[in-house]
Every structure is written in C-alpha cells, then in structure tokens.
Amino acid sequence: MYLRKVLFLTRTACCNVSKLQAPSYSRQKVWLIAANSARFYSAENIDKNKETKDEKVDILGRFFPQAPLNTEDAQQIKKEQEKFEKENKEKSEENEKSWRRMKMGFAVFGGAMTVMGTCMVIEMGAPRRGDDGQIIEDEFSHLPSVLQYLRRTWKELTFYEKMIKEPSREKLLPDPLPSPYQPTYTLVLEFTDVLVHPDWSYQTGWRFKKRPGVDQFLQSVASSNYEVIIFTTENAFMIWPVIDKLDPENKFITYRLFRDSTHFVDGVHVKNLEGLNRDLSKVIVVDWNKAATKFHPQNSLVLKKWKGADDDTALLDLANLLQTIAMSEVADVREVLTYYGQFDDPIAAFRENQRPPHKELSFNGYLNVYNPP
Template sequence: MSLRKVLSLTKAGYCRTVKLQTANIFRQNVWLLTATSPRFYSAENLDKTKDAKPTEKVEILGRLFPQAQINQDAQEIKKEQEKFEKENQEKAEENAKSWNRMKMGFAVFGGAMTVMGGIMIFEMGAPRLDDSGAVIEDEFSHMPVVLQYLRRAWKELTFYEKMIKEPSRELLLPDALPPPYQPTYTLVLEFTDVLVHPDWSYQTGWRFKKRPGVDQFLQTVANSDYEVVIFTTENAFMIWPVLDKLDPENKLIHYRLFRDSTHFIDGVHVKNLDGLNRDLSKVIVVDWNKQATKFHSQNTLVLKKWKGDDDDTSLLDLANLLQTIAMSNVTDVREVLTYYGQFDDPIAAFRDNQRRLLEQMEQRDAPEPPLTSSWLRTFTRR
C-alpha cells in the first residue's frame, strides 16, 4: 500500500472520530439542559405551564408596569393641569378687572383735567375789568370770544414761564452811590461751596460749615475798597438765615441776590452781570461753576469747589490777591482775571507769583559785596 493511500485513510478516520466526539458532546449538553431545566424541555413542564393560573403573569407585569401607580400619576397630572388652568383663568379675570379699573381711572383723570383746563382758560382768559366793572379792551378784543379766551390764557402761561426762566427784575442792584461813598470794585461771591459747605443728615437736617478764614476774608475785602455782593443760585428762604449769622450787623455784605435773579438756561441757573448796574471793568466774580457765569467768563475767577476740608487756606490767599488788585488801582480787572483764568488753580499760581516777587525783592535789597572781596574772588577764582 502506498504512503499516499495510507495518509488518506488516516485522515478520513480522524475526521470520522472528530464527528463522533462532537455528536456525543452535543448529546451530553442536551441531557444536562434537560435535567437541570425541565421546565423548558420536558413535556410535563409544558403541560403544567398550560394549566398554570394567569395570576403570576399579572403579578410579573404589575411589577414591570405598575398600573395603579400610572393611574395615580395620571390623576395627579390631571389635577395639576386643572389647577393651572384655574389659576390662568383667575389671572385673566383679574387682568381684565385691572384693565377696566385703569380705563375708568384714565377716563376720570381725563375728565378732571378737561374740567380744570376749561376753568383755567375761563379764569385766565377772561377780559380785565376796571374799577367800575367795564371791560378793558386789549389786543385780543376784536377776535371771536373763544379765541380771545385762548389767546389771553396762553399769554398768562408764557408770562409765568418767563418769570421762571428770567430774572425777577431788570436791574438787580440800585444805582451806584456818589463818590467817595461808592467802593471802586464790586466783588460778587457764590455762597455755597465757596464760603460755606452744606451738609445734611437725618439727625440734624441741613447744616452749613464755614470755610476756614471766611470771617477774616469778608473783613479784609470789605475794608479794601470792595462792594461785596452775595450772588448765589440757591433759594432765599434757605440761605438768608445763614447770611444773617455770618454777617449779623450787615456791615460786611452789602447786597444779597438769589435764584430769582438768575437766568434759567438749559437746566443751569446763569448769573447775568449786565443786570448788576455796575461797570464790568470793576466787577470780579468768584465762583466754582464755569457754567454759572458763562456770559461773562472774563470777569470770573474760578476756584476749586470746597468740600469741607479743614486745612484749606484758599480764602486767605484770595484775600491777598483781591487786596493787591485794589492797592494797585487796576483799571480793568478783566486783564488780571484772564491771566489767572488760564491756570487750573489760580490761587496756587498767585502764590507762586508772590514767592517769586519776594525773592526778587530780597535780591534787589541785598547789600552789594565790598570791592576787595570781589578782587579776592577774581584772583582765587571763587
């Protein structure tokens, strides 16, 4: 027998043996499955499964899908929806009632304003009467009656607006006194944050703190050929008592001007110096707000706003500056004020000028060295 044939027989026998072993292993596994799980593979268990009651199935489904819990959740969701819908309905009803009340309020307000407007037009637009009760004719008498009342009422309204925006009078100060009673220069001072600083609290209300050196300042300028005028943008009823305490004898402050003497322009109370009835070449305004004197910036000395610092000495230096102007008999103060107006702090600039002037005076008044010392310095080169 050839070797090839022997190998083929051996191979065929080996394959047959493997197939038999595989079949035996399969049978053993089937038997094991049948022995350990007869419920699934035996006929007896199949019959028992058919005869079993459906309660176990219901219990299993109940565990997986709890119907009672689902029904309870559904009921709660339904209750929440009903509650939400009820709340929305109540809100809608309340909004409707609020809107109706608002419309009624607008109607009542509109009616009241209409009635008040009619009464105002009737009162303000009525023609004026003389002492005997006769009608005084004016520029509107030839117009129809309704138009007459409207035009007169509008004229009255514009008059009150003019009172608010323009000064209460054309000339703010009386005519100057004859010499030598009239001071040469007029000093216009802002009161708030220049001479005093206002402070308010719940315990004390409004209080005014005096700036350091304010009493000495007023005495110095009042005795230095200056007419002192307080011109503030505050109301008179609040500032007048403070001025009485600052100058109880009315010897230092000659005149007092308040908000009613200003022009109200673009939300700012502006001081118009043309109404002072004084020569503007001799008028000096001291203020911290540039906008308050924008019509006459050349006459203004703008200081830094004082906020209550106890170490401030600006008023004393300002008094020296004003005293120097008066002693120098300056013809036009606007030249001096324009020079110091170019500095952010004109008082500091005046201090520097004073210091340099004193140094120059000391050098000028210093004695000259003797001639021998100058020769000795030349030879020794010292």
C-alpha cells in the same frame, strides 16, 4: 369549392385575432404582476416598521419602566390640573380687572385735565375790566370769542414762563451811593461751595460747614474798598438764615441775591452782571461753576469747588489777591482776571507768583497785579 374558401378565410381571421390579443394579455399580466409586487412590498415594509417600533417601545420600556397609575395618583394629578386651571382663570380675571381700573383711571384723569384746562382758559383768557366794570380793549378784542380766550391764555402762560426763566426784576441792586460812601470795587461771591459746604446726615440733617478762613476773608475784603455781594443760585429760604449766621450784624455782606435773580438758560442758572447796576470794569465774580458766569467770563475768577477739606487755604490767598487789586487801584479788573482765567487754578498761580508779562507792581511781596500804563 366556395365552402372551402370560406372555411379557410375564417380560420385565417381567427388566427390573426388570436395573435393580436396575445400581446395585450401579456401586458395585462405584466401590470398585474407589478401591482401585486408593489402591494406585497409595501405591506412587508409596514409590517417590518411596526415590528421595529414595537421593539423600540419594548426597549424603552425595559430601561424606563413605568408603573401603572393607581387611583390616588390619578386623583392627585387631576387635582393639580384643576388647581392650575383655577389659578390661570383667577389670574386672567385679575388682569382684566386691573386693565379696567387703569382705563377708568385714564378716563378720570383725562376728564379732570379737560375740566381744569377749560377753567384755566375761561379764567386766564377772560378780558380785563376796569374799575368801572367796563371791558378794557386789547390786541385780541377784534378776534372771535374763542380765539380771544385762547390767545390771552397763551400770553399769560408765556408771561409766567418768562418769570421763571428771567430775573424777577430788571435792576437787581439799587443805584450806587455817592462818593466817598460807595466802594470802588464790587465783589460778587457764590455762597455754596465757595464760602460754605452743605453736608447732610441722618442724625443732623442739613448743615453748612464754614470754609477755613471765611471770617478773616470777609473782614479783609470788606475793609479793602469792596462792596461784598452774595449772589447764589440757591433758594432764598434755605440760604438766608445761613448768611445771617455767617454775618449776623450785616457788617461785611452788603446785598444778597438768590436764584430768582438769575437767568435760567439750558438747565443752568446764569448770573447776568448787567442787572447789578454797577460799572463792569470794577466787578469781580468768584464762583466754582464756569457755566454760571458764562455771560461775563472776563469778569469771572473761577476757583476749584471746595468739598469740605479742612486744610484748604484758598480763601486766604484769594484775600491777598483782592487786596493787591484794590491797593493797586487797577482801572479795569477784567485785564487781571482774564490773565488769571487762563490757569486751571488761578489761586495756585497767584500763590506761585505768576504775573502778567511786562506789567508788574509789587505789593506785600506779590508781583501779580499791575496798573495799566
């Protein structure tokens, strides 16, 4: 009885265990089947891609056949590669040498500038000594030695800068002569492109072409109570011999002023009429550059720049205008010049009988210049 119950319980337990293990076996089989199928699929695709790739290579090979390289071609390619590598190596070495030379050049230049600057400070910053050899006290003597030298050097440099930018002297002309030897009016003329025009060629070098009527113009104004002054922004060594050719006996041109008599402002050499030592109510400046006379525009008569035209008559008309002013004894020429300064071409306006309103004086057929009431 007991034995039968034990056998029954044992069989029941075994059946239950088999039932529990059956699903796990089925799951394992499912996972195995899935893994095998994935592996089979990947292997199949790899084979297909390989076949496709081989097929593509074969197709390219059909259309672009490549012959196998022989020994000579391989040696030629090798030589070209070696030559290319050698050229690159030589180029890199040359670049390194150039960079080394450049650094050495900068070092030498920097050393030279340092030595030159030190010598300049020592020379220009040294204290001044009297005739007896004693040091002359100045405004920097109470400072330390290094600052003394630096401050004196800076003062000297600014002094030289002032010499470049300002006129070489405060009074450009001597005092006027006593009456009746001193002319009433002062005519200041720009030389280049007003009286002459510079021209250069390979055959002749620099030459100066005289403006039509320049000789008659100078003779006319010099005999019409004018003190004629050449005031040009050119250098003296270049223009002086040309003026000698234009007026060899110094009959017409009284004084000559050059670039060293101008102010250098904003890159332009400006003529300051204050240094002429003349009454500005009797000074007339004739120029083609308005910027060169910007300190005194009311005294300026700005003409068009002459470029060498042979049919030009501006100087003859200008001589008539200046003669009219002188013969009319105008008290202040700035009133007349201000009126004509409103025209782009004052000579053309004078030629066309343009005149100041309500103030006229007839002279030689011109109604342009007047005496103020």
